[in-house]
Amino acid sequence: MDYIFALAADPTAWVALATLVVMEVVLGIDNLIFISILTNKLPADQQATARRIGIGLALVLRLGLLGTIAIIVQLTEPLFTAFGHGFSWRDLILVAGGLFLVWKATKEIHHNVDPDPGPDLFEGKKVQMSFASAIVQILLLDLVFSIDSIITAVGMTDHVPIMVIAVVAAVTVMLLAADLLARFIQANPTVVMLALGFLLMIGMVLIAEGFGAHVPKGYIYAAMAFSALIEALNMLSQRARKTR
Template identity: 55%
Template sequence: MQHLLTFDSLMSLLTLTVLEIVLGIDNIIFISIQADKLPGHQQKRARLVGLGLAMFVRVLLLLSISWIMSLTQPLFNLGNLVGLTDPEWLEKTAISGRDLILLLGGLFLIYKSTAEIHDKLEGDEHENTGRKTAGFWQVIVQILLLDIVFSLDSVITAVGMADHVEIMIAAVIIAVAVMMVAAEPISNFVNKHPTVKMLALSFLLLIGVSLIAESFDQHIPKGYIYFAMAFSVFIELLNLKVRSKQKPVQLHDEPHLPEKHKKD
């Protein structure tokens, strides 16, 4: 137990906790958007259940480190299927279990984000009303599927940064606790500002593309992605400040503006 209280262990815990929180931002965005489909009294519960499932999945995966590491071993090779013989190309076209999970997760994110953007901008009111009252467990299942994808990437990162599984689990629990506190204000802010919601959906599209690229061993540094997201949020905050006294933007599934706004 004493080896967990050393300076190096505590620094690993702090660093890994911060990294887990950063990696969990996209998870919070997805959970917030999915929870917004539910009636108001179920949204907070959905966020807490979603983040609780994320913590459970990550801890379970951390306790199965040997299995996680086996996911990086090639299952089959696309190069062999098309008759490639160059060793360099064969190495690039090898597909592992992790690659398949990232590929399916990326495709799912792109599909969900594109469908949400279409519904917000092009969908009619009847369709959006139907989506607004989606079933609680239907939303939870979708959150759980994406939790598995996000957790896999997070767990592999944790394994590479810490030597003791106890530190990894502690970092995950602390990070999820912080995200549970931050989830509601983030969700309220995203849902209050339609342009921010469009920006959040665009982030999910970007993350989906990065997951697909990662599944084909085309690594996109996370720093570039999060810098682009942070810069976009900063610009949008400036836009919100400028537009604070102007007529607000509305999406299809939101209440109509009061008459006084229509006349302005």
């Protein structure tokens, strides 16, 4: 308890906490977009449950990984060298997660532009996956994003309580925003394509980082924010034309 009180009285600890919470929330956006797009393909009565399970798994994975920080740190140690780069477990996980994200986003884009969605219908809407399949895919990406999130946290502070509070705060924000984001994406088809484009970009960034090419996150999120702003202006323009 003395350790906790000492942290609470330390101004630098509060600065580290605020910075880490913001970083964790930003990193959680990628995870949340994937969860929203994936769960929107389920029957309506299963979507909210799947989102809560997916976000709950993200919290469990992050807290579980925090309990194995010594092992997580070792994931950055090179295992072998190829193409002039020493690959670690973290690199391999990022490359695998990036490839999965690129494959999944490409597949979803194909489904969205395919003029013949096929005969499988559920109350007039196509159901393209089962509840269990959605949870498994969410779990796989949760693992990738969780490892990246914890390694980022370890690089910013040495205090585990600060990491725990930041992770819980970020996942709470994800939980509160999940249904709103999912409804917004579902109600705006053009936003779905934009979000899938984001996932493609994030997947390529994960692959690049796995191969040792560091891409500043600020550039990525600035590009995403600019694209979202253009799409918002386009939606406002369409509404104005309909009103007139």
